[in-house]
Amino acid sequence: MYDPLVHSFPDQKQSGPDSYWLKVNTKAPEDDGAVTGDIDVDVAIIGGGYTGLSAALALGRDHGIKATVLEARSSAWGCSGRNGSFARISGGRVPWSTLVKTYGADIARAYFGELRQGLDTVRALIASGEFECDKQPDGVYKVATFANHAAALRREEELYNTVLGYPARYVDAGRLGGIHEGPESHGALYLPDGFSLDPLKLAQGIHRMARSHGARIHTNSPVIGWKTAGDTHHLSTPAGTVRAKRVIVATNGYTSSQLHARLAARILPVHSQIIVTAPMTQAQVEASLPSGNCMFDTRGLLFYYRRLPDNRMLFGGRSAISGADASAPRHRQYLYDAMTRKFPALAGIDVDHWWGGWVAVTRNSLPFCYRVPGLGEVFTAGGYAGSGVSFSVHLGTKLAMMAAGLPFETGATFLTREPDRYPFASFIRFGQWMAYRWLNAKDAREARRAG
Numbered sequence: 001m002y003d004p005l006v007h008s009f010p011d012q013k014q015s016g017p018d019s020y021w022l023k024v025n026t027k028a029p030e031d032d033g034a035v036t037g038d039i040d041v042d043v044a045i046i047g048g049g050y051t052g053l054s055a056a057l058a059l060g061r062d063h064g065i066k067a068t069v070l071e072a073r074s075s076a077w078g079c080s081g082r083n084g085s086f087a088r089i090s091g092g093r094v095p096w097s098t099l100v101k102t103y104g105a106d107i108a109r110a111y112f113g114e115l116r117q118g119l120d121t122v123r124a125l126i127a128s129g130e131f132e133c134d135k136q137p138d139g140v141y142k143v144a145t146f147a148n149h150a151a152a153l154r155r156e157e158e159l160y161n162t163v164l165g166y167p168a169r170y171v172d173a174g175r176l177g178g179i180h181e182g183p184e185s186h187g188a189l190y191l192p193d194g195f196s197l198d199p200l201k202l203a204q205g206i207h208r209m210a211r212s213h214g215a216r217i218h219t220n221s222p223v224i225g226w227k228t229a230g231d232t233h234h235l236s237t238p239a240g241t242v243r244a245k246r247v248i249v250a251t252n253g254y255t256s257s258q259l260h261a262r263l264a265a266r267i268l269p270v271h272s273q274i275i276v277t278a279p280m281t282q283a284q285v286e287a288s289l290p291s292g293n294c295m296f297d298t299r300g301l302l303f304y305y306r307r308l309p310d311n312r313m314l315f316g317g318r319s320a321i322s323g324a325d326a327s328a329p330r331h332r333q334y335l336y337d338a339m340t341r342k343f344p345a346l347a348g349i350d351v352d353h354w355w356g357g358w359v360a361v362t363r364n365s366l367p368f369c370y371r372v373p374g375l376g377e378v379f380t381a382g383g384y385a386g387s388g389v390s391f392s393v394h395l396g397t398k399l400a401m402m403a404a405g406l407p408f409e410t411g412a413t414f415l416t417r418e419p420d421r422y423p424f425a426s427f428i429r430f431g432q433w434m435a436y437r438w439l440n441a442k443d444a445r446e447a448r449r450a451g
């Protein structure tokens, strides 16, 4: 499988995902085909996921600029067409208590405000009626895997209520019946905003809207070389060069370390994978996940899951480290075992789909959206750490603003800084492997203690 730390771009040899979303969305939107010949464009956008497509839409709709998207494979081929489908008030992977301690309450509140706007950006797109993406009712549960995790959820409730001014509420284990069943239901934090949807339909909707506002979307057009002469960037694709003064880099977790030296080692591509089961029987639904809300648990290496409208279980988490290893059957089994431990009623159920993709994690585990120093008019956003469905769409609109010459002013000051490089980039995977071992051992210790 394509591995951003190994390959120089997602080439034609890399297979697409065996994703449930591709199975239920057979009609891809029209696009502008591959780049053929050399062209001059106003704004070139590298990467056709939510970040790039949203930037293209906002450039056309809000700033009157016709953007040109260069996507290596098909539109939303990366995370945006293959994710777990939760649009939440989230981005990055830093607990709120740590964020408040590190940056202070004002910056944490400003960041929370940006994330809320992110969800509103997606809500507004859906409300425009321009496309349909099977949005489900709001409601997200963070479920205590072990009884001793409940106290931390109560503290988190307090922080949401008092510091962030947000009405999260703790739900006792006794009141989870009929919502979340099984032996790992020890109370939950309920967040009233956040919903699931069909993520590929969302991306395709933004794609169509962007084209209707004048964007050109070139698929099968990987950027395989990047030279800068004066203030003009020359982006080579296999069949032509695209010249632009303004470039938006929206390759996020799929960014090859060879795309541009200035961008290298600023994110760690982390593999996340999902299984989707065969449809559950009514008895299995009632004994596992009667609710259709978004769920995730409190393990160190957490699992996220939801019941799909056709009663299949979607269950995701992290296990593989490298692309070469990601298709080893033990990773699929790892998810299956975790799912049946959580929901014993699902033991023996078939798995109809299994796929994975690369999320981007920065050194501070927070997203970014900035003008790249030293490169003229180059802008980039990403680093959502597996929580980017709504925030990537939102930061796409901010990239468009910046490319149009307007400032992105935010109280969440860390967002607009260039992320630090990972030191010893070639050893980061070993560090990740150690971290996974430690987190898995910690989870296993807690499971033993809980009996």
Ligand SMILES: Cc1cc2nc3c(=O)[nH]c(=O)nc-3n(C[C@H](O)[C@H](O)[C@H](O)COP(=O)(O)OP(=O)(O)OC[C@H]3O[C@@H](n4cnc5c(N)ncnc54)[C@H](O)[C@@H]3O)c2cc1C
Residues within 6 Å of the ligand: 008, 009, 010, 046, 047, 048, 049, 050, 051, 052, 070, 071, 072, 073, 074, 075, 076, 077, 078, 079, 080, 081, 082, 083, 084, 085, 086, 087, 088, 221, 222, 223, 224, 250, 251, 252, 253, 254, 255, 256, 259, 272, 273, 274, 304, 316, 355, 356, 357, 358, 359, 381, 382, 384, 385, 386, 387, 388, 389, 390, 392
């Ligand atoms: C399995 C999985 C589950 C997830 N679940 C959730 C979830 O439930 N909720 C949530 O909020 N987030 C989730 N995420 C994360 C979320 O999907 C991403 O944060 C979001 O889609 C990022 O969008 P993006 O446009 O920045 O990047 P992507 O959608 O990854 O787009 C990057 C694009 O760049 C292209 N590209 C790369 N290199 C080049 C090049 N050289 N030339 C041209 N194009 C190039 C790639 O082909 C790719 O299409 C999940 C991710 C995965 C993998």
